[in-house]
Amino acid sequence: MTTPGANDPTVIELAESVRKGERKAVEILDEYLGRIAEGNERLNAFVHLDADLAHAAAARIDEAVARGDDPGLLAGVPFGVKDLEHCEGMPTSFGSAPFVGRGPEARDDLNVARLRAAGAVPVGKTASPEFGTLNLTKTKVFGVTRNPWDTTKTPGGSSGGTSAAVSAGLIPFGTASDGGGSIRIPASFTGLLGHKASHGRIPHPGPTGNQTSVGGSLTTTVADTARILDVLAGPDDRDRTSLPAPLVRYEDALESTDVRGLRARWSLDLGFAIVDPEVAEITEASARSLASAAGLVLDDEPIVLTDPVRAWLTTGAISLWLNIEDDMWPARADDFTMYVRQSLEQTESTTLRKYARSIRAREQLEYDCARIFEDVDVVLCPTTAVPAFAAEGPPPSVIGGVETKVPAMSTPFTMLANLCWNPAVSVPAGFSSDGLPIGLQIIGRRHTDEVPLRLARIFEQLQPWPRFANSRQ
DSSP, rough: OOOOTTSSSHHHHHHHHHTTTSOOHHHHHHHHHHHHHHHHHHHHOEEEEOHHHHHHHHHHHHHHHHTTTTOHHHOOOOEEETTTOOOOSOOOOTTTTTGEEEEEEEOHHHHHHHHHHTTTTEEEEOOOOOGGGGSSOETTEEEOOBTTBTTBBBBOOHHHHHHHHHHHSOOOOEEEEEESTTTTTHHHHHTEEEEEEEETTTTTOOSOOOOOOOEEESSSSSSHHHHHHHHOOOTTTTTTTOOOOOOOOOOHHHHHHHOOTTEEESSSSSTTTOOOOOHHHHHHHHHHHHHHHHHHHHOOOOOOOOOOOHHHHHHHHHHHHHSSSSGGTTTTTGSHHHHHHHHHHTTTTTHHHHHHHHHHHHHHHHHHHHHHHHHSSEEEEEOOOSSOOOOTTTOOOOEETTESSOOGGGOOOSSHHHTOOOEEEEEEEEEEEOOEEEEEEEEEEEEEEEHHHHHHHHHHSSSSSOOOOSSSO
16 A cells, blocks of 8 residues: 555546556556555545446546547546435445445436546545534444544544545545535545535536535645536536536636735634634634735624524524435434434424524525625635544534534534535644644635635645645554
C-alpha cells in the first residue's frame, strides 16, 4: 500500500495521467482498493464494496484509452458513493435497518451517472447516518464511523463515511450531499474542501419535496471540487428546481474570477450562535487574512437572523416522511434510530396550520438573508461552532462555557445556505490545540458559485492545508 501524503496525486492529476495513457485505470484502482482493505476497519468509512464491478469499469476506461477515445474529465478516478444515493449494481440502505438486505439498484442516480460518464470508477458505498439526519455518522446497522485525525472523534455527518475515506486517502474523492450542512460539517471536521452548490446547480435525480438538499463531493483541493462540479452541473427536466447550464467553467473560474472590491462581512455568530473560543480565534484570523489577500472590503456589521436552526428543524421532518415507505410506520418504528423515530412521532399528527407557521418562519429567514446580501457579496463565518466531538456522540451540550439543549447548536452555521439556497464552501482554516481541523465558511450570493470557490482557491494558496489526516496508519 502507498501511504498518502503531500505528493499524492490529486483527482485531476490521476485523471490526466489516465487520459494521456501514462497510467492504467486498473492499476490505480488496485492501489486504492489496497488502501481501503488496510484502512477501512479502523474507520468504518465504507459499508459496501464491490471490487469486481469497479474492475470492470476501470477496464472499460483502459480500453477506451487504447482505442484513442477520451474517457472523460474524471478518467479512471476511484470514488465512493454516499449510501443515500443509488449506484447501479450496489445496494442502497440509507443507513436504515428496514432497507438493509435489499438487492442491488438497477440504475444510477443522476449524479452518479454523470460521474461514470466522465470516467470515474465507483468502488463502494460510504457510511451515512440514517437518512442523513445527524451531524455525526452512527447507525444501528453499521455502527460508528471515525475521524482519521483522531479515531475517538466523529468525521461529521451526514457525509461522514465519505469524509473519513477521503481524509484518510482511501479514495481520491467521494460523493456527498448537503441538506443542512452535510458536506461542510464533515469537511470542517476532517480538514477537507466542502462545497455546497447553489440549490439547483446540481440537479436532483428526480422530483422531490426536499427543498434544502443538494448533491456534491468532498475532495482535498479546490480544483478537484471545481472539476467535479463541472461534471455534475447542468439542468435536468426531472428536477424542476435545476438551473440552466452555468455560464462559466468552474475549473477555469478558480483562477480568473475577479473578486477584488467585493463587499464581505465577518460574523462570529450570525447573530444567534455560541462558538468555542478556539474556533472563534482561528476562523476570525483566517477570514481577515483571506479578505486582505483577496482585496475584499470587509466589515463587521452585526447580522440579525431568524434562527436558522429552529427554522430548519421545524421544516426538516418532511424529508423523513418522503424517505420512508408507507408500510414502515409505525410497523417498523423500533427499527429506526432514536432521532428518526422521535421525529416521526412528533410530526405524524402535525396540522397544516402548524406546518404553515414553520413555512412562514423559513420565508422570514429568506427575507433576512436577502437583506444581508443587499449590503454584501460574501459572508464569512465559522463552519461549525466546535471541533469534531466524540464519534459515538452526542454533540456537546456546553459550548464556550454556555449550556445549550439543542444538539444542532454544535453545527449552527451551515443551515442558512440550505434554507436560502446560497452557495457556500468550507475551507480548512487551522487546528485546535488537540490537533483537530477547524473550518472557515464562505457564503456567496445565490447562483454565484464561482465566487466562494475563487475565494477558497485564494485561501488555499495563502494558507495551504495538509491534504490528508496526520494519523493514517
